[in-house]
Amino acid sequence: MSIDAELxxxxxxxxxxxxxxxxxxxxxxxxxxxxxVRAEGARQWDADGREFIDLMCSWGPMIVGHRNPxxxxxxxxxxARGDCLNGPGPIMVExxxxxVEVIPAADWAMFxxxxxxxxxxxxxxxxxxxGRTKVLVAHGAYxxxxxxxxxxxxxxxxxxxxxxxxxxxxxxASAEAAAAVGDVAAILVTPFKHDSFEDQAFAExxxxxxxxxxxxxxxxxxxxxxxxxxxxxxxxxxxxxFGVRPDLSAWSKAMANGHPIAAVTGVDxxxxxxxxxxxxxxxxxxxxAMAAAKATIEILRDTGGVALMERAGDRLRAGLAxxxxxxxxxVNQTGPVQIPWLSFEGDETLARGVAWAAACLAEGVYLHxxxxxxxxxxxxxxxxxxxxxxxxxAFAKLRSAx
Amino acid sequence: MSIDAELxxxxxxxxxxxxxxxxxxxxxxxxxxxxxVRAEGARQWDADGREFIDLMCSWGPMIVGHRNPxxxxxxxxxxARGDCLNGPGPIMVExxxxxVEVIPAADWAMFxxxxxxxxxxxxxxxxxxxGRTKVLVAHGAYxxxxxxxxxxxxxxxxxxxxxxxxxxxxxxASAEAAAAVGDVAAILVTPFKHDSFEDQAFAExxxxxxxxxxxxxxxxxxxxxxxxxxxxxxxxxxxxxFGVRPDLSAWSKAMANGHPIAAVTGVDxxxxxxxxxxxxxxxxxxxxAMAAAKATIEILRDTGGVALMERAGDRLRAGLAxxxxxxxxxVNQTGPVQIPWLSFEGDETLARGVAWAAACLAEGVYLHxxxxxxxxxxxxxxxxxxxxxxxxxAFAKLRSAx
Numbered sequence: 001m002s003i004d005a006e007l008x009x010x011x012x013x014x015x016x017x018x019x020x021x022x023x024x025x026x027x028x029x030x031x032x033x034x035x036x037v038r039a040e041g042a043r044q045w046d047a048d049g050r051e052f053i054d055l056m057c058s059w060g061p062m063i064v065g066h067r068n069p070x071x072x073x074x075x076x077x078x079x080a081r082g083d084c085l086n087g088p089g090p091i092m093v094e095x096x097x098x099x100v101e102v103i104p105a106a107d108w109a110m111f112x113x114x115x116x117x118x119x120x121x122x123x124x125x126x127x128x129x130x131g132r133t134k135v136l137v138a139h140g141a142y143x144x145x146x147x148x149x150x151x152x153x154x155x156x157x158x159x160x161x162x163x164x165x166x167x168x169x170x171x172x173a174s175a176e177a178a179a180a181v182g183d184v185a186a187i188l189v190t191p192f193k194h195d196s197f198e199d200q201a202f203a204e205x206x207x208x209x210x211x212x213x214x215x216x217x218x219x220x221x222x223x224x225x226x227x228x229x230x231x232x233x234x235x236x237x238x239x240x241x242f243g244v245r246p247d248l249s250a251w252s253k254a255m256a257n258g259h260p261i262a263a264v265t266g267v268d269x270x271x272x273x274x275x276x277x278x279x280x281x282x283x284x285x286x287x288x289a290m291a292a293a294k295a296t297i298e299i300l301r302d303t304g305g306v307a308l309m310e311r312a313g314d315r316l317r318a319g320l321a322x323x324x325x326x327x328x329x330x331v332n333q334t335g336p337v338q339i340p341w342l343s344f345e346g347d348e349t350l351a352r353g354v355a356w357a358a359a360c361l362a363e364g365v366y367l368h369x370x371x372x373x374x375x376x377x378x379x380x381x382x383x384x385x386x387x388x389x390x391x392x393x394a395f396a397k398l399r400s401a402x
Numbered sequence: 403m404s405i406d407a408e409l410x411x412x413x414x415x416x417x418x419x420x421x422x423x424x425x426x427x428x429x430x431x432x433x434x435x436x437x438x439v440r441a442e443g444a445r446q447w448d449a450d451g452r453e454f455i456d457l458m459c460s461w462g463p464m465i466v467g468h469r470n471p472x473x474x475x476x477x478x479x480x481x482a483r484g485d486c487l488n489g490p491g492p493i494m495v496e497x498x499x500x501x502v503e504v505i506p507a508a509d510w511a512m513f514x515x516x517x518x519x520x521x522x523x524x525x526x527x528x529x530x531x532x533g534r535t536k537v538l539v540a541h542g543a544y545x546x547x548x549x550x551x552x553x554x555x556x557x558x559x560x561x562x563x564x565x566x567x568x569x570x571x572x573x574x575a576s577a578e579a580a581a582a583v584g585d586v587a588a589i590l591v592t593p594f595k596h597d598s599f600e601d602q603a604f605a606e607x608x609x610x611x612x613x614x615x616x617x618x619x620x621x622x623x624x625x626x627x628x629x630x631x632x633x634x635x636x637x638x639x640x641x642x643x644f645g646v647r648p649d650l651s652a653w654s655k656a657m658a659n660g661h662p663i664a665a666v667t668g669v670d671x672x673x674x675x676x677x678x679x680x681x682x683x684x685x686x687x688x689x690x691a692m693a694a695a696k697a698t699i700e701i702l703r704d705t706g707g708v709a710l711m712e713r714a715g716d717r718l719r720a721g722l723a724x725x726x727x728x729x730x731x732x733v734n735q736t737g738p739v740q741i742p743w744l745s746f747e748g749d750e751t752l753a754r755g756v757a758w759a760a761a762c763l764a765e766g767v768y769l770h771x772x773x774x775x776x777x778x779x780x781x782x783x784x785x786x787x788x789x790x791x792x793x794x795x796a797f798a799k800l801r802s803a804x
Contacts, residue, residue, distance in 0.1 A: 007492055007495050010495045010499065011494070011495045011498070013499075013502075013510075014495065014498035014499050014501075014502050014509075014510050014511060015494070015495070015498050015510055015511065015512065016510050016512060016668075016673045016674075016676035016677040017676075017677035019490070020512055020676075020677070020679065020681065020682065021680070021681060021682025021683070021686060021687070022682045023488070023489050023490060023682070023687050025489060033489060034489050034490075035489050035490060035491060035492055035494075035495075036484065036487035036488055036489045036490070036491060037483060037484065037487075037491055037492065038483045038484050039483075039484040039487055044484070044487055044488055046489075047491075047492060052488075054488065056488050058486045058487055058488055058684075059488070059684065060684065061486045061684055061685070062486065066484065067482075067484070072481070075481075076478070076481075079474070079477075079478075080469075081439060081440045081441075082438065082439065082440050082441040082446070082468065082469070083660055083661075084460045084463045084464065084660035084661075084662075085438035085439075085441055085446055085460055086425070086438055086446055086454075086456065086458050086460055086461070086768055087425050087427060087435060087436050087437050087438045087448070088421070088425060088436075088437060088438070089437060089438060089439055089449075090409055090437055090439065090449060092413070092417070092437075093409050093412045093413045093416065093417070093437075096413070096416035096417050097412065097415075097416050099416075100415075100416050107416075108415075108416050108417055108418050109416060109417065110417065110418060110422055112516075113515040113516055113662060113683075113685065114514075114515055114516065114519070114683045114684065114685070114686075115683070115684055116683060117516070120548065120549065123557070124549060124556070124557030124558065125557060126557075127557040127558070127559060128556045128557035133559040133560070133561070144683075145680060145681050145682045145683065146522065146548065147522065147526060148549075148562075150679075150680045150681065151680055152678070152679060152680025152681075154526070154530045154675075154678040154679050154680070155525070155526030155527060155528075155529040155530035155675070155678070155679050155681075156526065156529070157529060157535040157565050158535070159535070159561045159562070159564040159565050160550075160561070160562070160565070162561040163559050163561050163562070227684075252684060253684050258485055258486030258685075258688070259485075259486075259685075260486075260515060260662050260684075260685035260688060260691075266418075271418045272418075273556075273557075274418035274419075274422075275418040275419035275422070276554070276556040276557070277422065277552075277554060277556050277557050278423070278547060278552045278553055278554025278556070279422065279423065279547050279552065279554075279557075280422065280423025280424045280425070280547045281423070281515075281516040281517070281518060281546075281547065282460075282461065282462065282463055282516065282517055282629075282654060282655050282662075283463070283515065283516070283660075283661075283662035284423060284516075285423070285425050286660070286662060289662075366488055
């Protein structure tokens with residue numbers, strides 16, 4: 001029995017279903033390891049000592065490489081002085097100043113722990129500002145796992161979803177139609193369409209500019225949920241390239257290279273309303289994760305981190321495209337190259353994708369069959385090339401199986 | 403200008419109102435320091451280097467002393483291997499096993515980051531189990547800062563509170579009357595009444611047993627919110643002394659001595675429903691805080707931590723009582739001695755309490771004029787005696803001022 005299997009058997013006794021949430025490997029059967037023990041750079045090791053080139057980056061949080069020495073030193077130095085104190089450390093001011101400096105649409109910042117804290121808090125600010133209740137959200141978009149937004153409806157009451165009004169991503173007319181409900185406090189939107197189980201899609205410029213104009217027309221806040229995409233596409237904000245600036249943004253995941261933190265940033269006009277909230281948490285002011293965040297964002301800024309990830313993503317995408325063609329598969333590679341996903345043409349049940357992902361795993365590449373992947377600045381040319389050697393073997397295995 | 407004042411001036415530009423939430427010292431005027439830089443044992447230092455004996459324990463999280471070496475070593479060792487990975491570490495199983503071992507009403511555990519995550523998740527489990535929507539909550543009780551429970555209503559919609567039905571703490575008849583609304587999924591209750599701005603009150607045994615019986619009669623879940631009281635009153639669960647076991651408990655704050663973690667524990671009958679939730683977070687599986695939690699709970703268990711805190715609390719309460727009497731003040735000391743609070747008789751505006759707390763602060767004791775305090779196992783006899791020397795000076799100052 002593998003160590004992973006032993007741990008799963010123990011977990012089954014003390015954790016409902018043996019595991020829960022997005023890291024639940026039970027969904028993958030026994031192919032995927034559930035438990036991990038170590039990481040370094042672009043590699044992770046499971047409980048049985050198997051090494052993987054990591055193309056998931058812990059589902060997003062890792063962005064400048066596992067065990068990044070600069071980030072870890074910043075966090076450890078702060079931890080050694082104090083983390084959870086009777087007030088924040090000076091680092092809270094420094095981090096807020098950094099966000100305001102880096103993000104043009106940020107005049108202020110508030111910190112919390114979960115991405116869901118940030119999306120929830122952003123909507124509270126929008127509601128406080130407008131005195132309205134409704135939020136327009138794209139059907140199928142992931143904004144967290146609180147009852148108001150979790151994709152699973154078990155344990156959720158109708159009242160908890162009653163303020164959501166859905167539209168279709170990239171369909172401006174549907175957003176305008178949804179707004180007819182009135183009482184709209186906010187339009188909440190992800191920078192691109194990164195729903196699970198389907199190909200990713202970029203936001204169309206017309207859509208991005210259209211929801212900005214719609215929010216303005218309604219007197220509602222445009223909230224960009226940067227939790228998944230943030231820090232990988234454009235440090236200034238993911239829609240900066242469209243010339244579209246949100247009123248509020250929600251940040252988390254990669255913000256501190258795995259240390260737990262989230263943030264809401266907002267424009268000056270919403271500073272007063274933000275001040276009226278009672279929104280807090282026992283660990284929201286803790287200093288270590290803030291030190292890690294500052295170090296992470298400075299590294300990304302000073303080393304051109306986005307360009308590094310794009311380079312890695314371009315190399316991976318080109319390599320996978322060539323391999324798929326060489327092995328006779330038609331694949332769709334969608335989304336930004338640094339937040340990539342690959343699906344097989346016509347693979348509606350995802351069965352082929354699942355088989356290929358399992359083959360990649362067996363070869364030592366950790367990626368996901370129905371959720372987008374993530375790259376980091378630790379994905380050097382060498383690491384991508386090694387990953388491609390392994391994915392090539394996986395394509396070959398898949399070819400011989402079909 | 404003090405360093406604290408300089409930091410406040412900078413914060414005012416990049417954080418709404420200069421600060422937010424429960425650590426917002428703006429509410430105290432300029433008397434209280436906003437920013438802290440260091441802690442050790444039962445002491446904290448503010449940004450200007452002023453040392454305080456800490457009777458707040460960072461509003462609860464610190465329970466075995468700031469910078470506890472065993473806890474910090476466990477967390478750092480895990481951090482050095484990996485924290486936020488593609489799956490949890492073995493430590494997640496070990497921690498869940500420890501909770502199941504220590505807490506009689508726990509057959510399983512799920513982990514998250516905030517106390518609010520845990521109370522929210524517990525209600526999701528109760529709703530998933532019962533298919534019902536309403537939750538009975540005590541008027542004025544604090545269960546977190548999500549829209550459904552935050553004490554501030556700014557940015558909150560009516561729908562977000564529509565599933566709450568209020569009763570009066572320690573008034574069983576009021577809970578029974580509230581239950582008449584029907585569709586009751588859960589009764590959510592704190593182990594004792596620790597509302598801010600008023601004297602604390604123990605749960606009456608009849609009330610505790612009564613809400614247990616009421617939940618049984620309704621087929622609803624009894625949920626104890628242990629976020630504030632947990633780990634200080636009884637490691638087995640705060641109502642174990644009443645012979646009352648909940649169906650679900652929410653834990654956080656002191657669980658990992660300041661490292662960010664929360665948990666829901668539950669009985670076997672709710673394991674299946676818990677398994678149906680989609681409830682997750684980017685950092686909920688991170689290993690370092692779990693290692694800190696295991697170390698913290700083991701220290702508390704193996705050193706008789708609760709008794710140590712009771713000893714400190716008894717000493718503090720007796721000392722404060724003698725000092726108040728000697729200086730001619732009538733005070734009320736309420737709540738458990740290890741989660742104490744002191745108010746002045748007839749001080750309805752809390753003005754005298756605020757003045758005394760400010761005097762304590764000036765003498766080098768950090769405590770709070772309208773929120774309960776917390777003690778830790780680092781509050782040795784010596785530390786309590788030193789604190790008492792300072793509180794005596796504060797009483798003297800208050801006497802000469804009135």
